[in-house]
Amino acid sequence: MTEADHVLLARQLRYYRARAAEYDATSYGVETGARDAIPALVDAMGIDGDVLEIAGGTGIWTRELARVADTVHYLDGAPEMAALARERVTASNVSFEVADAFSYRPQRRYDVVFFAAWISHVPSTKFEEFWSVVDAALAPGGRVLCLDELPARAVNEDEIDGSLATRMLNDGSRYRIVKVFYDPADLVARLHHIGWDATVTPTVHDWFVATAVRSQRQG
Numbered sequence: 001m002t003e004a005d006h007v008l009l010a011r012q013l014r015y016y017r018a019r020a021a022e023y024d025a026t027s028y029g030v031e032t033g034a035r036d037a038i039p040a041l042v043d044a045m046g047i048d049g050d051v052l053e054i055a056g057g058t059g060i061w062t063r064e065l066a067r068v069a070d071t072v073h074y075l076d077g078a079p080e081m082a083a084l085a086r087e088r089v090t091a092s093n094v095s096f097e098v099a100d101a102f103s104y105r106p107q108r109r110y111d112v113v114f115f116a117a118w119i120s121h122v123p124s125t126k127f128e129e130f131w132s133v134v135d136a137a138l139a140p141g142g143r144v145l146c147l148d149e150l151p152a153r154a155v156n157e158d159e160i161d162g163s164l165a166t167r168m169l170n171d172g173s174r175y176r177i178v179k180v181f182y183d184p185a186d187l188v189a190r191l192h193h194i195g196w197d198a199t200v201t202p203t204v205h206d207w208f209v210a211t212a213v214r215s216q217r218q219g
């Protein structure tokens with residue numbers, strides 16, 4: 001990555017702030033019905049207890065998490081996304097916060113830390129820093145659940161250059177954002193290297209579900 005991380009991340013956040021209003025019409029294969037798989041995927045995760053959802057977007061997953069969890073604390077860096085999520089998810093067990101995922105200092109610990117379509121937007125150079133935030137949010141014995149796209153989905157990007165993708169909004173504006181397509185074995189190895197035991201399972205629509213727990217190995 002040649003650009004400074006902070007420049008890239010600021011632009012990526014600007015992109016999502018600008019995209020918020022069009023996100024639901026252009027995400028999760030809304031045109032193919034892929035999004036309909038989400039409730040069953042959440043059911044299969046066996047979630048209970050208190051959940052922190054990082055980069056919750058317009059609340060597509062939040063609503064499903066709220067169904068199965070005791071509580072959900074939603075976090076996103078874009079106020080426009082959070083406003084839409086608040087409209088979508090009115091369950092009383094959900095709280096909302098606008099905050100940057102990299103500098104976040106959790107006020108408490110959670111049984112589950114969840115993020116969908118987010119780890120692929122974390123620059124490789126910020127991977128360990130991001131997972132230290134996750135670690136600070138996770139209760140002893142807790143687990144991380146993460147869903148994202150397999151490399152097979154890279155064909156859906158108009159332009160991809162290494163770990164950067166160029167995205168265009170309805171008004172024609174273009175943004176270069178981070179997009180890392182993880183091979184499951186590489187993600188497991190990368191997490192292992194920084195002290196997490198993970199399994200990464202391919203699932204429907206060329207998505208994967210990763211489960212990670214703090215490694216019991218002596219560091």
Ligand SMILES: C[S@@+](CC[C@H](N)C(=O)[O-])C[C@H]1O[C@@H](n2cnc3c(N)ncnc32)[C@H](O)[C@@H]1O
Binds near residue numbers: 012013055056
């Ligand atoms: C691809 S969307 C995923 C949204 C949601 N999880 C979903 O699956 O629909 C990425 C989300 O990351 C948020 N985001 C971008 N940069 C962020 C940052 N630095 N801290 C927290 N959230 C950020 C965006 O606002 C956007 O909602």
